[in-house]
Amino acid sequence: MSCQQIQREILDRLAAGEVSLPGRLTAHQEACAECASYYRAQAQVFQSIDDGLSAVANAPMPPSLLPGVRARLDEPQAPRVFPFHRWTLAAFAAIALAAVAFTFLWHRPTRLSNTVPEVAHVTAPRTVEPKLDAPVIGETAKQVEAMRHPRERFSESKLPVVEPQEEPAPEVIVLAEEREAFARFIAQVPRNPETALALTRPLPKVDGSAVEIALLMIKPVEVKPLEGSEE
Amino acid sequence: MQELVLNPPARLLSADQSGEEGVASTRREFELRLAECGPLAFRVARSVLRNDADAEDIAQEALLKAYQKFADLRDPSRFRAWVVRIAFRLALDRWRSARRRERRETEWAAPELKPAPPSAEQIAVSNQFQERFERALEELPDKSRFVLVLAAIQGYTLEEVAATLEIPMGTVKSRLFFARKQLAEKLR
Numbered sequence: 227m228s229c230q231q232i233q234r235e236i237l238d239r240l241a242a243g244e245v246s247l248p249g250r251l252t253a254h255q256e257a258c259a260e261c262a263s264y265y266r267a268q269a270q271v272f273q274s275i276d277d278g279l280s281a282v283a284n285a286p287m288p289p290s291l292l293p294g295v296r297a298r299l300d301e302p303q304a305p306r307v308f309p310f311h312r313w314t315l316a317a318f319a320a321i322a323l324a325a326v327a328f329t330f331l332w333h334r335p336t337r338l339s340n341t342v343p344e345v346a347h348v349t350a351p352r353t354v355e356p357k358l359d360a361p362v363i364g365e366t367a368k369q370v371e372a373m374r375h376p377r378e379r380f381s382e383s384k385l386p387v388v389e390p391q392e393e394p395a396p397e398v399i400v401l402a403e404e405r406e407a408f409a410r411f412i413a414q415v416p417r418n419p420e421t422a423l424a425l426t427r428p429l430p431k432v433d434g435s436a437v438e439i440a441l442l443m444i445k446p447v448e449v450k451p452l453e454g455s456e457e
Numbered sequence: 458m459q460e461l462v463l464n465p466p467a468r469l470l471s472a473d474q475s476g477e478e479g480v481a482s483t484r485r486e487f488e489l490r491l492a493e494c495g496p497l498a499f500r501v502a503r504s505v506l507r508n509d510a511d512a513e514d515i516a517q518e519a520l521l522k523a524y525q526k527f528a529d530l531r532d533p534s535r536f537r538a539w540v541v542r543i544a545f546r547l548a549l550d551r552w553r554s555a556r557r558r559e560r561r562e563t564e565w566a567a568p569e570l571k572p573a574p575p576s577a578e579q580i581a582v583s584n585q586f587q588e589r590f591e592r593a594l595e596e597l598p599d600k601s602r603f604v605l606v607l608a609a610i611q612g613y614t615l616e617e618v619a620a621t622l623e624i625p626m627g628t629v630k631s632r633l634f635f636a637r638k639q640l641a642e643k644l645r
Contacts (some may be wrong), residue, residue: 278590283609
């Protein structure tokens, strides 16, 4: 073995904490002054390492340590505000949160689906044709009714139809002397629907603004002498 | 003729003993463990923190926690291992948080405010081996340093070091070997 190999082995054995070297290494040191010197130097380094480590690791315990522990043991312990461990509290909180989230998700679609039927209940009853002395038939009658009850017309066309309820037919009060004329008018409605519409349409609102009246204009008058008066 | 005495389990004993008597008995038993394990807890904490005041604080905390768990830890070997491990864990937590804080402060500090590293001349002038040794120890990787210092604690076996660090025995030995070589290299 070369001196380099011997020195490497010496270093490894000292680093491993071996106290004594094997015989062949000792024999080599007796013959080689350089390796013997190397061993002494390295052994001194590792001895100082052991001493230093021992000083660091076995520092004297501070005298206040154990009295401090005893004093803290003798301290009256404050009663716990909440008798559960913090992990138990965390578990409860997580369960509660999950329950709230589950309830919210479970009920949300149901609530949305309920909205349409709720609206569907708000339907107006279908209009009933007026019971008149003379029959009113055809589109005219519908138009007349629609103009009288615009809300009902809207509800009939837009919202789902609900079974009509039995309502008393509207009656028209007509004076005795006008009854005959009214009957004739009703009888003529199918033939002259425009007239009927014009009569049943409510009066246009008068907005009350002032009516502008143009100034009276008088054309220049040409005055002519009477015939035979200038003679 | 020898009389056979069966010791009741710790839990049953403490349950049978009523009130103050049970507490006093537990306290007496704990005092015996305290005298044995107090210095060890301090040294283990100091091996990580390298600071007497912090190590004392951590050792106290570990011993108080041990007292709270004393019903489960009446077996002396279990108690000792548990105290050492909890002291090591607490010390490691504090050391890590201190290191994080130190890093933040270093990042925010101006470069000129950083302390200059000591020169070779300064080290030579100081001529104090222990100071030089501790500086070399600080420069080692944390894993190597912990193994070195824990293994150097008197009465603390390599098996216990392995149990505290939660590493195999072979890993403890190899870390010790390379750490000693590194340290020798720095001190040469």
